[in-house]
Amino acid sequence: MKRSQQVLAIAGLALAVWAMCYGFYYAVWVEHQTLDHIGGALAGAFQHASARDMAGARAGLDDYARAKYVYTREVDAHSHWIGLAMVLLALAALWNRLGYGESARRLVAGALIAGAYGFPLGVLLQNHLAAPAGQGIAIGAAGLLIAGFGAIAFGFARGS
């Protein structure tokens, strides 16, 4: 078992554990309250509209859109972390079939790990940083993932 393969397997399983811990925390302390907030804001907006209070309705809709934006990214971070963790684990098992030397394998493993940890983090950071900063991190990490996966496909084609 090469070092790059070990690092990939451990990074993958550690990411799965992290994603599950985040999902557990989110389900217990955040999700139900967030869903209540989203539903309440939307219902409130239409109730304001019923009373012809259009400023209140618009404020309610803005609140709804903001809460839904945040919720979507929180759930996406969880699902992408766990999904990418499983991709890392599967690739770790296939690592010996890559037609590259150890130094190239380390480079590919590094790109995949940075992408797998960084992409959902960038998605999540869109809730906390200015949107372009979070998007920039997510796009950069997604680029690493796609490049890494492309290198893997090429490496499999070359064979071990």
Place this chain on the structure above:
Amino acid sequence: MALAGSLANAAGERAAAFPRLGARRLLVIGGLALFLGGTIFGDVFAVFILHPNADRIGQALAGAVAAVRQHRADEAGRSFEAIGGLLENRGTKVDAHAHMIGFGYLAMLLAILYPWIRLSEAAKRGLAVLLIAGGVVLPVGVFAIHYVGLAYSPLESIGWASIIADAGGLLAVAACAGFLAGLWRGWRSDEPPAEDALLADRSWAGRVLLAGGTLLILAGFLHGAWFAGVDLYAQERQDHDLLARMAESAAMDPGPGLIPERAGAALNAYGNLQTDHAVKIAAHSHIIEFGLIALMAGFFQPYVLLSERWKRRWAVVLLTGSVTLPVAVLAELRFGLPAGGVADVGGALVIAALAGMLTGVVRYTGCLDGFAEAAAGTTGGGSGGAR
């Protein structure tokens, strides 16, 4: 006698690598069963619940617009309560489906990484049981959330079903943390892991599944990147704008009717937007999920006791279904329900292929146990003779 002895040794070695009630067998069979259970549940959900539920959400939203028109704030609130219930019904079923499949993947991946995990067999078996138990308890708890609600709950916004689901999640976290510790110990150890048939297989079915799975995952990545770059933000803006148009039109537009023309158009556009969003997310997630399951099925080919022809057939059926479902789901935007029917057929192909492979794994385990028992009998007889 020499042949019998060597057969007994080979059977003994194989049985030792995949022992009856051993952790690895639990992970393989439990993982495949969880994946299969999650996929069947997803197919049933898609056929019988998804579309009627979407229609009811549309009707409730129309009811809310009509209530705004008639100055009935309470009625609008009740409509959104109904929508909340319908969304919870859909969301919990999607979550149960996705989590059951996710835990199935994890179990199978851990079975693949098994030789690198340096823990005692008893510890691995305990962790495998924990993971499978969590993989069952969490989705069942999530499924029950919509039906149990907050009945008898000690908490303000979390019911008993959620508490049980969260406990299932904790079991899975504990199991994976234990496996991670074992992987770490394996890394620190100087002892090389044992040679493993799962990682050495080069059969036709195995190679096709590994290559197909890799391509499916890459396609899923690219589709996801395209969706995030082109659609996601535009759809979020449209969601807000269409709801605003409905509320403003119902409140302010002159003219007769419960739903003014502009609000009606916004309602239709909102329905189309939700379909567009759901379809693209479903295509993205399913193509990656099926890519992963194809990769894992590729690994497990040495444990599938079927003829080479049937192994090839199931591999082709699995990949055909894996491509058909996401493509047909995307085609629903243009062709509607007929494409949805084709997608369901794609899901059924995946289920049939996995059920076929699972049958092969179960046959393999039965055969292995038979050999192991025969080997034990041979060894026992020999010893008896010597005595």
